[in-house]
Amino acid sequence: MSAEILVIGLNHSTAPVEIREKITFPGDDQGAVTRSFLQIEGVQEAMILSTCNRAELIVTTEEPEPTGERVVDAIGRIHGLDMERFRKFLYFKQGSEGIRHLFRVASSLDSMVLGEPQILGQVKEGYRRAAAVQATGPVMNRLMHHAFFAAKRVRSETGIGSAAVSVAYVAVELARKILGELTNKRVLLLGAGEMAELAARHVMNQVDAPLVVVNRTFENACLLARQLQGSALPLDQLEQGLVAADVVITSTGSCDPVICTAEMKNVMRRRRFRPIFIIDIAIPRDVEPEVNDIDGIYLYNIDDLQAVVDENIGGRRQEARKADVIVNEEVEKFVHWTKTLDTTPVIVALRERLEAIREGELVRQNGKLATLTPAQRETVEAITRSIINKIAHDPIAFLKKAGLTSKRNDYFYAAQRMFRLDDRSEDDDFGEES
Amino acid sequence: MWIQIRPSKNRLRTDSEREGQVDLLFFKLAIAMYLASALGYLLFLLASSGSRAIFAFWSALAGFVLHALSILHRAIFSGFFPLATAFDALSFFSWLLIGLFLAMRYREPSPIFGSIATPIACVLMLFGSTLSYQIQEPLVPVLRSWWLPIHVTLALIGNGIFALTAVSGLMYLLQERLIKRKRIGRFHRLLPSLEALDTLNRRGVPLGFFFLTLGIISGALWAGSAWGYYWSWDPKETWSLITWFAYAAMVHQRLALGWRGKRAAILAIIGFGLVMFTFLGVSALFSGHHAFSGVGSLRGATGL
Incomplete structure (x- = not known):
């Protein structure tokens, strides 16, 4: 009988966060814990994968069942827990099922945010630690390299990682599609509240030029401007600010629209019709919706951005189906190899x-x-x-x-x-x- | 044996005699490569897979080289720059179009342009291959002038640039609409940014205008050297001038009045409509100096 792959673990769909945060394999920075699993009878190779959404132990063994029991006991010992209470959160996957699980994890098909890119790096890190303490052998090495290969194929042959799934990312992506490169673009912040600051910090990573803050209370504008290393303008100079800006983020607490259609038409003339991207995250809205009808103005409010996010997530689910076909192909190849x-x-x-x-x-x-x-x-x-x-x-x-x-x-x-x-x-x- | 220039210049070669010529073989191979490339770009559009776009790019490049060999061989074979028939004009224009696309790729690497340039080249070349590729002999003396390649190349480069600006204009309108209507899907992601498309218009229109101007001037100089008068208001000349004024107005609006974005995109599309009418329509509808070129020769008009 040849070596079987056995995966034992829990993730965000099988265990609540209170359980997940208990099982973290502390002290494995140098791979010492990984190494300790090799002492268990029946374990030939071992590797730990630990992220905030999952804790998994991957071993190769000839007798999956008794070895699995011993491994679970060891996990309990390491964390000082009675594993009987945790058993219902655990999954045991062996043979081709375990291989498929691992390939899906590496390809980000098992992630909470489908297609998120960090997981592959975390898998590689776990493998690197295990390899550094010689806890891996030919089967595990081959398995992990095959997993990286499958993840690479999924990434390049499907669109699973291509669509932004947070409002901030969608906003930046849209700004790029309207204005091109953002490095030399100017950002105007209308309103000095917490929301404005949060949004600005996201955009500021993309932009070199200092941003401009406009606020009803000029002192607050100055305060926020200092924090963000920008400059401040009083409210009566808003039009001037709008003429100069490329991206405008509005978040005032005003009950009436602050930016109206007639004013923006005038602004566009003074801008010589340079396009402008306005993001309205205030409720009630700061910008009259008709402003979007003016040529060269692209107005998105927070709901519009959220709708794009939702659609992107739906698109990723479709891509995930294609990705599973790729994973199954790769699993088959690997199983074929283990048989030789x-x-x-x-x-x-x-x-x-x-x-x-x-x-x-x-x-x-x-x-x-x-x-x-x-x-x-x-x-x-x-x-x-x-x-x-x-x-x-x-x-x-x-x-x-x-x-x-x-x-x-x-x-x-x-x-x-x-x-x-x-x-x-x-x-x-x-x-x-x- | 057909590498050397045929000694007898007065005999009219029949199509069957030219069957299996090297230039035609290259021409067909080039069409095959362009078709492969267009297919690759189509698959890219359907699945947005980068590897297909790269395959398509290399196919287009291979087609471009084969196509160049075809034109070169035809030049050696006929003993002169091969532009005297509609077949040659279409072939050369497609070649320039692909060349412009390949050159532009360094500025705007979005594969979406390939998915437009390669099908256009395919259609033009397949259309061209239905025409007679027989080299007409004796060549009218006025066509055995070095003004021919100069004039035609300049005019066609201008046309090619106008074609690309029109395509980028269409993409601009589409992308603009998608963003305005908040339809942020896969198609939106495939299209280049509004900024990139408008930059293409800003640079392309004046550049094309420059080549169009040179094309008209070189045509006038050629006419002057051939017939002694520079301008005779033949239909093609007239329509070229109308096109010229349209593009002059466009350049002016952009520089002086700051017209950009949607308006500039619409103008670029209308302008290219004029260009196509001047290029193909005029020869089909009217007779004149240019009747020996373009689709005019379909009607068998060969004289002056």
């Missing part, structure tokens, strides 16, 4: 490989051998076959013996690499771990 990693397949492959070399050489020399009599030809065949058998004898005997030890995966893997028994093209894509 066993005594009989390795030995058969080795024999076939050597025989292929022998026959290839005979064909290559066919011209020179053409003059031989059938008897001589028979002798050449016999000699070459005998050489091959002599060469193969010791490695095969060794592999048969190695198949009974705990290091078998390493030996089989080494044999595969040395004799190039596994010549599928994507091998090189995974590279060597450093």
Whole structure:
């Protein structure tokens, strides 16, 4: 029986946050905790994946059931918890189910925010820690590199990560689609409240030019301007500010619109019709809705932006279906590989490989051998076959013996690499771990 | 054997005789590459996959090189710059269009332009391949002048730039509408930013206008050297002048009155309508100096 992948863990959909925050594998910065799992009977390789939304332990083992029990006990010991209370939050996934789970996690298909990009980095970090303390072997190495490969495919072949899913991101993305590069664009903040400040801080990351704050109470404008390293304008100079700005964020507490259509028409003339993007996050609205009808003005309020966010999330769900097809393909490839990693397949492959070399050489020399009599030809065949058998004898005997030890995966893997028994093209894509 | 220039210049070659010529082979290969490229861009539009756009770009580049070889071979074969027939004019125009798109890619890398330029080139070339690709001989003496390539190249570069500004104008109108109506979907994301599209208009219109002006001047100089008078108000000349005034007005509105965005985009589209009418329509409807070029030769008009 060959090694099985076993994933034990909990995530945001199986456990509430009070439980999740209890299981964090403390003290694993240097991989010490990962390493400790190798002491457990039956565990061949181990890796910990811990983020704020999930805690998972990935091990390879030949006996998933008893080993799984021992691993759960160990998790309880590490955190000082009685695991019986936690059992209902845990999932156990073994074999191809475990592989699929891991590939989906790495591809961000199992994340709370579908397609969020951080998870792949967190998986890589967990793997790096485990590899640094030699807690991983050939199966885990191969598994993780295959997971990274699957995640890369999902990212490049589906649009799962392409659409912004927060209001701030949507606003910045839209501003880019209207104004192009934002670095040299000017931002005007109308209103000095908390909302304005929050919004401004998001936009300021994209913009180099200092922003301008306009407020009914000039002192408050100056205060916020100082905090954001911008400048302040009194309310009666708002029109001047609107002429100069490219992005306007309004959030005053005013009951009546502060920016009206007639004023904006005048502003647009003075701007020589340069486009302007107005984001109205105030309730009630600060900008008359008809302002959006003026040529060159693009007015979005907070509900418009939220609608875009909702639509983007829906789009990601559709892309996730495509991504699952890719993941399933990759799982199948990996499962196929694990099956080759066993005594009989390795030995058969080795024999076939050597025989292929022998026959290839005979064909290559066919011209020179053409003059031989059938008897001589028979002798050449016999000699070459005998050489091959002599060469193969010791490695095969060794592999048969190695198949009974705990290091078998390493030996089989080494044999595969040395004799190039596994010549599928994507091998090189995974590279060597450093 | 067909590499060398045929010695007999007076014999009219039949189409069947030119079957299997190298230039036609390259021409067909170029069409195939452009079609592959257009297909790649179409798939890109459907799935917004970057790898398809890159495949499409390289196909277009390969097609462009093959196409250049086809034109070059035809030039060597006919012994002169191959522009005398409608087939050649369409082929050369498509080549310039693809070339402009490839050159523009460094400024505006959005693959969406490829998904427009390559289908246009495909249509023009497939249309061209239905025409007679027979090289007319004897070539009318006035066409054996170096003014021919100069005049035609300048005029066609102008036309190509106008085509791209018109396309970017269409995209501007579409993108503008999507943003105004708050339809922020996949299509919105595919299209370039309003700023980028307007920049294309701002730079493209004056540049195209510059080439159009040179095209008209070189045409007048050619007429002067061939017939002794520079301007004879033949329909093509008249419509070129109308086009010229339209673009002059456009450049003026933009520089002096600050017209931009939607208005500039609409003007660029109307302007290109005029360009196409001057390029194809005039020769089909009227006769004149230019009757030996463009679609005019479809009617068999060869004389002056």
